[in-house]
Amino acid sequence: MTGPEYEVVIVGAGPAGISAACVVAETGRDALLIDDNPSPGGQIWREQERHGSNWEAAHWLRRLQLYRVEVLRGATVIDGDPDKHAIVCETANSVSTIRYKKLILATGSRELFLPFPGWTLPNVMGAGGLQALVKAGMPISGKRVVIAGSGPLLLAVGAYLKKQGAHVLAIAEQASWARLARFGLGLPTQPYKLAEAVQLKRALFRVPYHAGAWVEAALGETVLERVRLSLSHRRWEAPCDYLAVGFGLVPNIELAATLGCKLSAGCVQVDPMQQTSASDILSAGETTGIGGVELSLMEGRIAGYSAIGDRLNAQWLFSDRERMRRFARRMQKAFALREELRHLPLEGTLVCRCEDVSYQRIAPMPGWRAAKLHTRCGMGPCQGRVCGPAAEFLFGWHCQSTRAPVFPARIDSLIGHKEE
Numbered sequence: 001m002t003g004p005e006y007e008v009v010i011v012g013a014g015p016a017g018i019s020a021a022c023v024v025a026e027t028g029r030d031a032l033l034i035d036d037n038p039s040p041g042g043q044i045w046r047e048q049e050r051h052g053s054n055w056e057a058a059h060w061l062r063r064l065q066l067y068r069v070e071v072l073r074g075a076t077v078i079d080g081d082p083d084k085h086a087i088v089c090e091t092a093n094s095v096s097t098i099r100y101k102k103l104i105l106a107t108g109s110r111e112l113f114l115p116f117p118g119w120t121l122p123n124v125m126g127a128g129g130l131q132a133l134v135k136a137g138m139p140i141s142g143k144r145v146v147i148a149g150s151g152p153l154l155l156a157v158g159a160y161l162k163k164q165g166a167h168v169l170a171i172a173e174q175a176s177w178a179r180l181a182r183f184g185l186g187l188p189t190q191p192y193k194l195a196e197a198v199q200l201k202r203a204l205f206r207v208p209y210h211a212g213a214w215v216e217a218a219l220g221e222t223v224l225e226r227v228r229l230s231l232s233h234r235r236w237e238a239p240c241d242y243l244a245v246g247f248g249l250v251p252n253i254e255l256a257a258t259l260g261c262k263l264s265a266g267c268v269q270v271d272p273m274q275q276t277s278a279s280d281i282l283s284a285g286e287t288t289g290i291g292g293v294e295l296s297l298m299e300g301r302i303a304g305y306s307a308i309g310d311r312l313n314a315q316w317l318f319s320d321r322e323r324m325r326r327f328a329r330r331m332q333k334a335f336a337l338r339e340e341l342r343h344l345p346l347e348g349t350l351v352c353r354c355e356d357v358s359y360q361r362i363a364p365m366p367g368w369r370a371a372k373l374h375t376r377c378g379m380g381p382c383q384g385r386v387c388g389p390a391a392e393f394l395f396g397w398h399c400q401s402t403r404a405p406v407f408p409a410r411i412d413s414l415i416g417h418k419e420e
Protein backbone atom coordinates (compact mmCIF):
# COMPACT_ATOMS: atom_id res chain seq x y z
CA MET A 1 0.00 0.00 0.00
CA THR A 2 1.42 3.39 -0.96
CA GLY A 3 0.34 6.81 0.31
CA PRO A 4 1.58 9.64 2.49
CA GLU A 5 3.24 8.59 5.75
CA TYR A 6 2.96 10.36 9.11
CA GLU A 7 4.71 9.73 12.37
CA VAL A 8 1.41 9.68 14.22
CA VAL A 9 -2.06 9.40 12.71
CA ILE A 10 -5.03 9.99 14.99
CA VAL A 11 -8.53 8.88 14.04
CA GLY A 12 -11.25 10.93 15.73
CA ALA A 13 -11.06 14.66 16.42
CA GLY A 14 -12.99 14.69 19.67
CA PRO A 15 -11.36 15.78 22.95
CA ALA A 16 -9.20 12.61 23.10
CA GLY A 17 -7.94 12.88 19.53
CA ILE A 18 -7.34 16.63 19.76
CA SER A 19 -5.32 16.40 22.97
CA ALA A 20 -3.28 13.49 21.58
CA ALA A 21 -2.55 15.42 18.37
CA CYS A 22 -1.47 18.53 20.32
CA VAL A 23 0.94 16.55 22.48
CA VAL A 24 2.53 14.98 19.40
CA ALA A 25 2.67 18.17 17.35
CA GLU A 26 4.11 20.38 20.12
CA THR A 27 7.31 18.31 19.95
CA GLY A 28 7.64 19.15 16.24
CA ARG A 29 6.57 15.73 14.97
CA ASP A 30 4.06 15.45 12.15
CA ALA A 31 0.60 14.43 13.23
CA LEU A 32 -2.44 13.89 11.06
CA LEU A 33 -5.85 14.16 12.70
CA ILE A 34 -8.73 12.56 10.76
CA ASP A 35 -12.44 13.00 11.43
CA ASP A 36 -15.60 12.28 9.51
CA ASN A 37 -17.21 15.58 10.53
CA PRO A 38 -16.68 18.90 8.76
CA SER A 39 -14.95 20.36 11.80
CA PRO A 40 -12.94 19.05 14.74
CA GLY A 41 -14.50 18.85 18.21
CA GLY A 42 -16.14 15.44 18.34
CA GLN A 43 -19.58 14.95 19.83
CA ILE A 44 -19.34 17.62 22.49
CA TRP A 45 -17.50 20.47 20.74
CA ARG A 46 -18.67 19.90 17.18
CA GLU A 47 -20.06 23.41 16.63
CA GLN A 48 -17.31 25.22 18.51
CA GLU A 49 -15.48 26.31 15.37
CA ARG A 50 -18.59 28.04 13.93
CA HIS A 51 -20.14 29.64 16.99
CA GLY A 52 -18.35 28.34 20.02
CA SER A 53 -18.75 29.58 23.55
CA ASN A 54 -16.95 26.85 25.49
CA TRP A 55 -13.59 28.12 26.80
CA GLU A 56 -12.08 24.64 27.14
CA ALA A 57 -12.97 23.76 23.56
CA ALA A 58 -11.63 27.11 22.36
CA HIS A 59 -8.37 26.45 24.22
CA TRP A 60 -7.82 23.05 22.60
CA LEU A 61 -8.84 24.15 19.11
CA ARG A 62 -6.44 27.10 19.39
CA ARG A 63 -3.65 24.69 20.30
CA LEU A 64 -4.42 22.60 17.23
CA GLN A 65 -3.83 25.72 15.10
CA LEU A 66 -0.83 26.87 17.10
CA TYR A 67 1.02 23.59 16.58
CA ARG A 68 -0.15 23.43 12.94
CA VAL A 69 -1.74 20.02 13.27
CA GLU A 70 -2.90 18.81 9.87
CA VAL A 71 -6.61 18.05 10.10
CA LEU A 72 -8.31 15.90 7.46
CA ARG A 73 -12.00 16.80 7.70
CA GLY A 74 -15.01 14.93 6.36
CA ALA A 75 -12.89 11.81 6.01
CA THR A 76 -14.00 8.39 7.23
CA VAL A 77 -11.52 5.64 7.98
CA ILE A 78 -13.18 2.54 6.59
CA ASP A 79 -10.47 -0.10 6.68
CA GLY A 80 -6.80 -0.69 7.38
CA ASP A 81 -3.95 -3.13 7.28
CA PRO A 82 -2.03 -3.22 10.58
CA ASP A 83 0.76 -5.33 9.02
CA LYS A 84 1.44 -2.58 6.50
CA HIS A 85 0.81 0.24 9.02
CA ALA A 86 -1.85 1.68 6.74
CA ILE A 87 -5.43 2.85 6.95
CA VAL A 88 -7.94 3.56 4.21
CA CYS A 89 -9.76 6.83 4.26
CA GLU A 90 -12.77 7.86 2.19
CA THR A 91 -13.74 11.48 1.54
CA ALA A 92 -16.64 12.90 -0.49
CA ASN A 93 -14.78 12.43 -3.76
CA SER A 94 -11.72 10.30 -3.13
CA VAL A 95 -10.24 7.35 -1.32
CA SER A 96 -6.66 7.27 -0.07
CA THR A 97 -4.31 5.07 1.84
CA ILE A 98 -2.46 6.77 4.68
CA ARG A 99 0.53 5.21 6.37
CA TYR A 100 1.55 5.67 9.98
CA LYS A 101 4.33 4.82 12.35
CA LYS A 102 1.92 5.00 15.28
CA LEU A 103 -1.86 5.06 15.10
CA ILE A 104 -4.12 6.43 17.84
CA LEU A 105 -7.76 5.39 17.69
CA ALA A 106 -9.95 7.97 19.41
CA THR A 107 -13.24 7.15 17.73
CA GLY A 108 -15.40 8.02 20.75
CA SER A 109 -18.87 6.74 21.48
CA ARG A 110 -22.45 6.85 20.27
CA GLU A 111 -25.81 6.83 21.99
CA LEU A 112 -27.46 3.65 23.22
CA PHE A 113 -31.01 3.31 21.92
CA LEU A 114 -33.43 0.83 23.40
CA PRO A 115 -36.63 -0.12 21.60
CA PHE A 116 -40.01 0.80 23.07
CA PRO A 117 -43.41 1.18 21.40
CA GLY A 118 -43.30 4.13 19.02
CA TRP A 119 -39.54 4.72 19.18
CA THR A 120 -39.29 4.83 15.38
CA LEU A 121 -41.90 7.60 14.98
CA PRO A 122 -40.62 10.83 13.41
CA ASN A 123 -39.53 13.35 16.07
CA VAL A 124 -38.42 10.67 18.51
CA MET A 125 -34.66 11.19 18.55
CA GLY A 126 -31.50 10.45 20.42
CA ALA A 127 -30.93 13.06 23.12
CA GLY A 128 -27.45 13.88 21.78
CA GLY A 129 -28.80 13.65 18.24
CA LEU A 130 -31.48 16.27 18.87
CA GLN A 131 -28.91 18.50 20.53
CA ALA A 132 -26.62 18.10 17.50
CA LEU A 133 -29.44 19.05 15.11
CA VAL A 134 -30.25 22.15 17.13
CA LYS A 135 -26.56 23.08 17.27
CA ALA A 136 -26.55 22.76 13.47
CA GLY A 137 -29.42 25.27 13.22
CA MET A 138 -32.69 23.34 13.62
CA PRO A 139 -35.22 25.70 15.25
CA ILE A 140 -36.44 24.44 18.64
CA SER A 141 -37.75 27.63 20.22
CA GLY A 142 -41.26 27.15 21.65
CA LYS A 143 -41.27 23.39 20.95
CA ARG A 144 -42.41 21.02 23.69
CA VAL A 145 -39.71 18.47 24.47
CA VAL A 146 -39.66 15.46 26.78
CA ILE A 147 -36.25 13.99 27.63
CA ALA A 148 -35.93 10.42 28.86
CA GLY A 149 -33.34 7.73 29.42
CA SER A 150 -30.34 7.78 31.69
CA GLY A 151 -27.17 9.61 32.60
CA PRO A 152 -25.84 13.13 32.89
CA LEU A 153 -26.18 13.69 29.13
CA LEU A 154 -29.94 14.12 29.67
CA LEU A 155 -29.25 17.12 31.90
CA ALA A 156 -26.72 18.63 29.48
CA VAL A 157 -29.19 18.27 26.61
CA GLY A 158 -32.09 19.63 28.70
CA ALA A 159 -30.09 22.69 29.72
CA TYR A 160 -28.98 23.33 26.15
CA LEU A 161 -32.45 22.97 24.64
CA LYS A 162 -33.98 25.17 27.32
CA LYS A 163 -31.38 27.84 26.59
CA GLN A 164 -32.35 27.65 22.92
CA GLY A 165 -35.97 28.39 23.85
CA ALA A 166 -37.44 24.88 24.00
CA HIS A 167 -40.16 24.17 26.53
CA VAL A 168 -38.70 21.12 28.36
CA LEU A 169 -41.77 19.41 29.84
CA ALA A 170 -39.94 16.76 31.84
CA ILE A 171 -36.70 14.87 32.24
CA ALA A 172 -37.23 11.19 33.09
CA GLU A 173 -34.15 9.47 34.56
CA GLN A 174 -34.50 5.70 34.95
CA ALA A 175 -32.03 5.46 37.87
CA SER A 176 -33.67 5.59 41.29
CA TRP A 177 -33.40 8.53 43.72
CA ALA A 178 -31.48 6.26 46.10
CA ARG A 179 -28.77 5.59 43.51
CA LEU A 180 -28.62 9.22 42.49
CA ALA A 181 -28.29 10.30 46.11
CA ARG A 182 -25.42 7.86 46.72
CA PHE A 183 -23.72 9.13 43.57
CA GLY A 184 -24.32 12.75 44.58
CA LEU A 185 -22.65 12.21 47.96
CA GLY A 186 -19.37 11.53 46.16
CA LEU A 187 -19.49 14.71 44.06
CA PRO A 188 -17.72 17.02 46.54
CA THR A 189 -14.53 14.97 45.96
CA GLN A 190 -14.73 16.02 42.29
CA PRO A 191 -14.91 19.85 42.41
CA TYR A 192 -15.09 20.18 38.62
CA LYS A 193 -18.02 17.76 38.40
CA LEU A 194 -19.72 19.38 41.37
CA ALA A 195 -19.49 22.81 39.73
CA GLU A 196 -20.89 21.33 36.52
CA ALA A 197 -23.79 19.74 38.40
CA VAL A 198 -24.63 23.01 40.18
CA GLN A 199 -24.53 24.87 36.88
CA LEU A 200 -26.86 22.34 35.25
CA LYS A 201 -29.26 22.45 38.18
CA ARG A 202 -29.44 26.21 37.85
CA ALA A 203 -29.93 26.03 34.10
CA LEU A 204 -32.78 23.55 34.59
CA PHE A 205 -34.61 25.62 37.21
CA ARG A 206 -38.34 24.77 37.08
CA VAL A 207 -37.87 21.82 34.70
CA PRO A 208 -39.49 18.76 36.35
CA TYR A 209 -36.87 16.04 36.93
CA HIS A 210 -38.16 12.56 37.74
CA ALA A 211 -35.91 9.75 38.96
CA GLY A 212 -37.01 6.12 38.75
CA ALA A 213 -38.98 7.16 35.65
CA TRP A 214 -38.83 5.93 32.08
CA VAL A 215 -40.57 6.21 28.75
CA GLU A 216 -43.24 3.57 28.13
CA ALA A 217 -44.42 4.65 24.70
CA ALA A 218 -44.26 7.34 22.07
CA LEU A 219 -47.72 7.80 20.62
CA GLY A 220 -48.92 9.23 17.31
CA GLU A 221 -50.37 8.25 13.93
CA THR A 222 -47.63 9.28 11.53
CA VAL A 223 -45.53 11.51 13.74
CA LEU A 224 -44.94 11.86 17.48
CA GLU A 225 -47.96 13.40 19.20
CA ARG A 226 -47.79 12.30 22.83
CA VAL A 227 -45.41 10.62 25.24
CA ARG A 228 -46.29 8.19 28.03
CA LEU A 229 -43.91 7.92 30.96
CA SER A 230 -43.86 5.58 33.90
CA LEU A 231 -43.23 7.64 37.05
CA SER A 232 -42.66 5.75 40.30
CA HIS A 233 -46.30 4.96 41.15
CA ARG A 234 -48.25 6.41 38.28
CA ARG A 235 -48.43 7.02 34.57
CA TRP A 236 -47.88 10.43 33.04
CA GLU A 237 -48.95 11.31 29.52
CA ALA A 238 -48.59 14.59 27.69
CA PRO A 239 -48.65 15.98 24.17
CA CYS A 240 -45.24 17.01 22.89
CA ASP A 241 -43.32 17.88 19.72
CA TYR A 242 -40.06 16.02 20.37
CA LEU A 243 -39.00 13.11 22.52
CA ALA A 244 -35.25 12.97 23.14
CA VAL A 245 -34.11 9.59 24.45
CA GLY A 246 -30.70 8.28 25.43
CA PHE A 247 -29.88 5.31 27.64
CA GLY A 248 -26.18 6.01 27.91
CA LEU A 249 -23.30 5.67 25.49
CA VAL A 250 -21.66 2.79 23.60
CA PRO A 251 -17.94 2.87 22.65
CA ASN A 252 -17.19 2.92 18.91
CA ILE A 253 -14.93 -0.12 18.78
CA GLU A 254 -15.59 -1.27 15.20
CA LEU A 255 -12.44 0.18 13.61
CA ALA A 256 -10.22 -1.06 16.45
CA ALA A 257 -11.74 -4.55 16.23
CA THR A 258 -11.21 -4.62 12.46
CA LEU A 259 -7.55 -3.73 12.99
CA GLY A 260 -7.17 -6.64 15.38
CA CYS A 261 -7.23 -4.84 18.75
CA LYS A 262 -8.49 -6.96 21.62
CA LEU A 263 -11.73 -5.91 23.28
CA SER A 264 -12.84 -6.27 26.85
CA ALA A 265 -16.37 -5.65 28.14
CA GLY A 266 -17.31 -3.84 24.93
CA CYS A 267 -14.32 -1.46 25.04
CA VAL A 268 -10.89 -1.44 23.42
CA GLN A 269 -8.46 -3.01 25.87
CA VAL A 270 -5.42 -0.83 26.59
CA ASP A 271 -2.42 -1.03 28.91
CA PRO A 272 -1.40 1.87 31.20
CA MET A 273 0.33 3.59 28.24
CA GLN A 274 -2.94 3.40 26.23
CA GLN A 275 -1.31 0.79 23.97
CA THR A 276 -3.74 -1.75 22.49
CA SER A 277 -2.95 -5.42 21.88
CA ALA A 278 -2.07 -4.56 18.24
CA SER A 279 1.45 -3.31 17.72
CA ASP A 280 1.86 0.45 17.19
CA ILE A 281 -1.87 1.05 17.68
CA LEU A 282 -2.96 3.04 20.72
CA SER A 283 -6.43 4.05 21.79
CA ALA A 284 -7.83 6.83 23.96
CA GLY A 285 -11.09 8.40 25.05
CA GLU A 286 -14.49 6.77 25.08
CA THR A 287 -13.38 4.01 22.69
CA THR A 288 -11.70 2.53 25.76
CA GLY A 289 -14.61 3.14 28.15
CA ILE A 290 -17.25 5.78 28.83
CA GLY A 291 -15.94 8.40 31.21
CA GLY A 292 -16.67 11.96 30.08
CA VAL A 293 -14.74 14.72 28.44
CA GLU A 294 -12.05 15.21 31.13
CA LEU A 295 -11.05 11.56 31.06
CA SER A 296 -10.99 11.61 27.25
CA LEU A 297 -8.65 14.62 27.29
CA MET A 298 -6.40 12.95 29.84
CA GLU A 299 -6.21 9.62 27.99
CA GLY A 300 -5.56 11.48 24.75
CA ARG A 301 -2.56 13.24 26.30
CA ILE A 302 -1.19 9.97 27.67
CA ALA A 303 -1.63 8.28 24.28
CA GLY A 304 0.16 11.24 22.64
CA TYR A 305 3.16 10.98 24.99
CA SER A 306 3.16 7.23 24.64
CA ALA A 307 3.14 7.44 20.83
CA ILE A 308 6.27 9.62 20.83
CA GLY A 309 8.02 7.44 23.42
CA ASP A 310 7.86 9.98 26.27
CA ARG A 311 7.02 7.55 29.06
CA LEU A 312 7.92 9.94 31.84
CA ASN A 313 5.41 12.63 30.93
CA ALA A 314 2.78 9.96 30.35
CA GLN A 315 3.38 8.48 33.80
CA TRP A 316 2.94 11.87 35.45
CA LEU A 317 -0.70 11.74 34.39
CA PHE A 318 -1.50 8.22 35.60
CA SER A 319 -2.83 9.20 39.03
CA ASP A 320 -5.18 11.84 37.60
CA ARG A 321 -6.43 9.33 35.05
CA GLU A 322 -7.04 6.76 37.78
CA ARG A 323 -9.06 9.30 39.81
CA MET A 324 -11.19 10.04 36.75
CA ARG A 325 -11.63 6.36 35.96
CA ARG A 326 -12.82 5.74 39.52
CA PHE A 327 -15.42 8.45 39.06
CA ALA A 328 -16.45 6.92 35.72
CA ARG A 329 -16.94 3.52 37.38
CA ARG A 330 -19.14 5.12 40.05
CA MET A 331 -21.15 6.81 37.34
CA GLN A 332 -21.65 3.52 35.46
CA LYS A 333 -22.91 1.94 38.67
CA ALA A 334 -25.26 4.79 39.51
CA PHE A 335 -26.82 4.85 36.05
CA ALA A 336 -26.90 1.07 35.42
CA LEU A 337 -30.00 0.22 33.42
CA ARG A 338 -32.93 -1.29 35.30
CA GLU A 339 -34.62 -4.60 34.52
CA GLU A 340 -37.97 -3.02 33.57
CA LEU A 341 -36.43 -1.54 30.40
CA ARG A 342 -35.97 -5.05 29.01
CA HIS A 343 -39.73 -5.46 28.96
CA LEU A 344 -40.65 -2.27 27.10
CA PRO A 345 -40.91 -3.64 23.53
CA LEU A 346 -44.21 -5.18 22.43
CA GLU A 347 -44.31 -8.02 19.90
CA GLY A 348 -44.54 -5.68 16.93
CA THR A 349 -41.96 -3.14 18.17
CA LEU A 350 -39.08 -2.87 15.72
CA VAL A 351 -35.69 -3.76 17.14
CA CYS A 352 -33.71 -3.40 13.89
CA ARG A 353 -35.10 -0.35 12.18
CA CYS A 354 -32.81 -0.61 9.13
CA GLU A 355 -34.22 -4.01 8.16
CA ASP A 356 -37.67 -3.68 9.80
CA VAL A 357 -37.20 -6.62 12.15
CA SER A 358 -39.66 -6.80 15.02
CA TYR A 359 -39.14 -7.97 18.60
CA GLN A 360 -41.29 -11.08 18.06
CA ARG A 361 -39.07 -12.24 15.17
CA ILE A 362 -35.81 -11.75 17.04
CA ALA A 363 -36.75 -12.88 20.55
CA PRO A 364 -37.00 -16.65 19.83
CA MET A 365 -33.51 -16.75 18.24
CA PRO A 366 -30.74 -18.47 20.22
CA GLY A 367 -28.21 -15.68 19.59
CA TRP A 368 -27.06 -12.75 17.48
CA ARG A 369 -25.61 -14.84 14.66
CA ALA A 370 -28.81 -16.84 14.21
CA ALA A 371 -30.85 -13.64 14.42
CA LYS A 372 -28.74 -12.11 11.64
CA LEU A 373 -28.98 -15.19 9.43
CA HIS A 374 -32.72 -15.67 9.84
CA THR A 375 -34.02 -12.11 10.06
CA ARG A 376 -31.27 -9.87 8.56
CA CYS A 377 -31.24 -7.80 11.76
CA GLY A 378 -28.02 -5.80 12.08
CA MET A 379 -27.35 -6.08 8.33
CA GLY A 380 -28.66 -2.68 7.23
CA PRO A 381 -26.76 0.58 6.74
CA CYS A 382 -25.99 1.07 10.45
CA GLN A 383 -24.31 -2.36 10.47
CA GLY A 384 -25.82 -3.26 13.82
CA ARG A 385 -24.58 -0.13 15.59
CA VAL A 386 -28.11 0.56 16.89
CA CYS A 387 -29.78 -2.85 17.23
CA GLY A 388 -26.61 -4.72 18.31
CA PRO A 389 -26.18 -2.98 21.68
CA ALA A 390 -29.98 -3.06 22.14
CA ALA A 391 -30.01 -6.84 21.57
CA GLU A 392 -27.11 -7.23 23.99
CA PHE A 393 -29.17 -5.50 26.65
CA LEU A 394 -32.49 -7.18 25.83
CA PHE A 395 -31.29 -10.76 25.36
CA GLY A 396 -27.80 -10.84 26.87
CA TRP A 397 -26.29 -11.78 23.49
CA HIS A 398 -22.74 -11.07 22.45
CA CYS A 399 -23.29 -8.96 19.35
CA GLN A 400 -19.84 -7.78 18.33
CA SER A 401 -19.02 -8.87 14.82
CA THR A 402 -17.20 -6.38 12.66
CA ARG A 403 -15.67 -6.42 9.26
CA ALA A 404 -14.41 -3.84 6.81
CA PRO A 405 -15.61 -1.47 5.59
CA VAL A 406 -16.52 -0.28 9.08
CA PHE A 407 -18.88 2.31 7.60
CA PRO A 408 -20.89 2.01 4.37
CA ALA A 409 -18.51 3.00 1.56
CA ARG A 410 -18.72 3.66 -2.17
CA ILE A 411 -17.99 0.66 -4.38
CA ASP A 412 -15.28 2.59 -6.25
CA SER A 413 -13.59 3.30 -2.88
CA LEU A 414 -13.49 -0.40 -2.11
CA ILE A 415 -12.15 -1.29 -5.55
CA GLY A 416 -9.75 1.67 -5.60
CA HIS A 417 -7.97 0.83 -2.39
CA LYS A 418 -7.72 -2.88 -3.12
CA GLU A 419 -5.97 -2.07 -6.42
CA GLU A 420 -3.33 0.16 -4.80
Ligand SMILES: Cc1cc2nc3c(=O)[nH]c(=O)nc-3n(C[C@H](O)[C@H](O)[C@H](O)COP(=O)(O)OP(=O)(O)OC[C@H]3O[C@@H](n4cnc5c(N)ncnc54)[C@H](O)[C@@H]3O)c2cc1C
Nearest residue numbers: 012014015016036042043077107108109128285286292293
Ligand atom coordinates in the same frame (compact mmCIF):
# COMPACT_ATOMS: atom_id res chain seq x y z
C1 LIG B 1 -24.36 12.28 20.55
C2 LIG B 1 -23.53 12.65 21.77
C3 LIG B 1 -23.68 13.90 22.37
C4 LIG B 1 -22.94 14.25 23.49
N1 LIG B 1 -23.14 15.47 24.09
C5 LIG B 1 -22.47 15.77 25.22
C6 LIG B 1 -22.70 17.01 25.91
O1 LIG B 1 -23.52 17.82 25.49
N2 LIG B 1 -22.01 17.26 27.05
C7 LIG B 1 -21.12 16.36 27.54
O2 LIG B 1 -20.50 16.62 28.59
N3 LIG B 1 -20.86 15.20 26.91
C8 LIG B 1 -21.52 14.88 25.78
N4 LIG B 1 -21.29 13.68 25.18
C9 LIG B 1 -20.26 12.80 25.71
C10 LIG B 1 -18.91 13.28 25.16
O3 LIG B 1 -18.94 13.14 23.75
C11 LIG B 1 -17.77 12.49 25.68
O4 LIG B 1 -17.74 12.60 27.07
C12 LIG B 1 -16.40 12.95 25.15
O5 LIG B 1 -16.49 14.08 24.37
C13 LIG B 1 -15.81 11.86 24.32
O6 LIG B 1 -14.66 12.35 23.66
P1 LIG B 1 -13.86 11.43 22.67
O7 LIG B 1 -12.75 12.23 22.09
O8 LIG B 1 -13.51 10.16 23.35
O9 LIG B 1 -14.91 11.03 21.51
P2 LIG B 1 -15.85 11.89 20.57
O10 LIG B 1 -16.09 13.24 21.06
O11 LIG B 1 -17.02 10.99 20.35
O12 LIG B 1 -15.01 11.99 19.22
C14 LIG B 1 -14.78 10.90 18.37
C15 LIG B 1 -14.74 11.41 16.94
O13 LIG B 1 -14.30 10.37 16.07
C16 LIG B 1 -15.04 10.41 14.88
N5 LIG B 1 -14.95 9.08 14.25
C17 LIG B 1 -15.40 7.90 14.76
N6 LIG B 1 -15.10 6.90 13.91
C18 LIG B 1 -14.44 7.45 12.85
C19 LIG B 1 -13.88 6.92 11.65
N7 LIG B 1 -13.90 5.61 11.37
N8 LIG B 1 -13.31 7.79 10.77
C20 LIG B 1 -13.25 9.13 11.04
N9 LIG B 1 -13.76 9.68 12.18
C21 LIG B 1 -14.35 8.85 13.07
C22 LIG B 1 -16.44 10.77 15.38
O14 LIG B 1 -17.28 11.26 14.36
C23 LIG B 1 -16.10 11.85 16.41
O15 LIG B 1 -16.02 13.12 15.82
C24 LIG B 1 -22.01 13.32 24.04
C25 LIG B 1 -21.86 12.07 23.43
C26 LIG B 1 -22.60 11.72 22.31
C27 LIG B 1 -22.41 10.36 21.68
